[in-house]
Amino acid sequence: MQLPATQAQLSPVAGDASNRRYFRLQLPLRTVIVVDAPPATEKNREFLAVDALLAQSGVRVPEVLAADQERGYLLLEDLGDALLLSRLNGINVDHYYGQALAILRQLAAADTAAVALPEYAAQLLAEELARFPQWFLQRLLGLDLDAGEQAMLAGLDAALIGSALAQPRVLVHRDFHSRNLMCLANDSLAVIDFQDAVLGPVTYDPVSLLRDCYIRWPRARVEQWALGHRDSLHAAGLLPAVDDSTFLHWFDWMGLQRHLKVLGTFARLSLRDGKTAYLADLPLVLEHILEVLQVYAGQDVQLDAFHDWFRQRLQPAIADQSWSGR
Structure with a gap:
C-alpha cells in the first residue's frame, strides 16, 4: 500500500516492551496501524506465521494488510x-x-503441525530464570551472591523447570x-x-492471565478459574484427567518461574532500555x-x-528501593 506523503497522517501509539x-x-475511510519492527531484533516472520495460525484456529487477531x-x-x-x-473490575x-x-482452549486445540514452533525446553526456561539473579539481584539491587546462595537458586531453578517439563x-x-488482550467494539x-509463541506447559498462559503482573485477584477466585479451565480442557479432550492438587501445583510453580523471569525482565527493561515505568x-x-x-x-x-x-x-534490600512503595 502506497500513499502520497501529503495523505499520510501518522500519530504514535503506545508501544510495548519490545523495540517495535x-x-x-x-x-x-478508516485507520490502520503501521508497525516499525526492525528485522534485526524483532520476530516478524514468527509474528506473521502465528497470526495466520491463530486466525485459522478461530482466534481474533489483527488482520495483516501488508508486510x-x-x-x-x-x-x-x-x-x-x-x-x-483498562476494563477489568470485580463485577x-x-x-x-x-x-x-x-x-x-482454542490455542490448546490449534493444529500447529504447519508452523515450526520452538519448544519451551529446559534451556529456554533456564535462560529466562537466569535473568533474575543477573538483572534483578545483581544489577538492580546490587546484591552479590555467595556460592551457597547460587547453589540455592540453582536448586530452585531445577525444581521449577522439572515441574514445567512434567506438564x-x-x-x-x-x-x-491483560495488556495483550484488546476489548473490541x-x-x-x-x-x-x-510472536514469541512456543509449544509448552499447559498452565503457562493460564497463570500469566490469572496471576497477571498488572492486577491481582484473591487466591480462591484464581484457583476456581484455573480448575474450571482444567475441567474445560478435559471435557474437550485436550487434557487427560489431572487431580486438583497436581494441576494447582503445576499452575503455582509455573507462575513462580514466570514471575522470577519477569523480575529480571522488568529490571533489564529499566536499566538497559530506559523503560523505567516497569519498576512500578x-x-x-x-506479591x-x-x-x-x-x-x-x-x-x-x-x-x-x-x-x-x-x-x-531479599526483602530488606527491596525495602531500600524507591519503587518498593515503602
Whole structure:
C-alpha cells in the first residue's frame, strides 16, 4: 500500500516492551496501524506465521494488510486502544476471563503441525530464570551472591523447570495477560503480541492471565478459574484427567518461574532500555511470588530454602528501593 506523503497522517501509539514502534495511520475511510519492527531484533516472520495460525484456529487477531519483512514494516488492522486491563473490575472479570480462557482452549486445540514452533525446553526456561539473579539481584539491587546462595537458586531453578517439563504441551502465547488482550467494539477480545509463541506447559498462559503482573485477584477466585479451565480442557479432550492438587501445583510453580523471569525482565527493561515505568510493576510481581512461597511453606525443601532467603536477604534490600512503595 502506497500513499502520497501529503495523505499520510501518522500519530504514535503506545508501544510495548519490545523495540517495535506503532503508529496510527489515518486513511480516508478508516485507520490502520503501521508497525516499525526492525528485522534485526524483532520476530516478524514468527509474528506473521502465528497470526495466520491463530486466525485459522478461530482466534481474533489483527488482520495483516501488508508486510515488508526485509525492511521490517507491517500494516495491521486497527483494533483500537481498549486494553483489557483498562476494563477489568470485580463485577465484569468473570465475563472477560471466561472469554480469555475460551481463547486458551482454542490455542490448546490449534493444529500447529504447519508452523515450526520452538519448544519451551529446559534451556529456554533456564535462560529466562537466569535473568533474575543477573538483572534483578545483581544489577538492580546490587546484591552479590555467595556460592551457597547460587547453589540455592540453582536448586530452585531445577525444581521449577522439572515441574514445567512434567506438564502436557500446548500452544503457548507466552505473554497472555491483560495488556495483550484488546476489548473490541462488540465486547469480544482480540489477541496481540504473540510472536514469541512456543509449544509448552499447559498452565503457562493460564497463570500469566490469572496471576497477571498488572492486577491481582484473591487466591480462591484464581484457583476456581484455573480448575474450571482444567475441567474445560478435559471435557474437550485436550487434557487427560489431572487431580486438583497436581494441576494447582503445576499452575503455582509455573507462575513462580514466570514471575522470577519477569523480575529480571522488568529490571533489564529499566536499566538497559530506559523503560523505567516497569519498576512500578515490581511490587505486585513480588506479591505473587510471596503468595506461592507462603502456600507451599513446609511442603518442599527447595521452596522453603528460597522462602527463608527471600525474607532474610531479599526483602530488606527491596525495602531500600524507591519503587518498593515503602
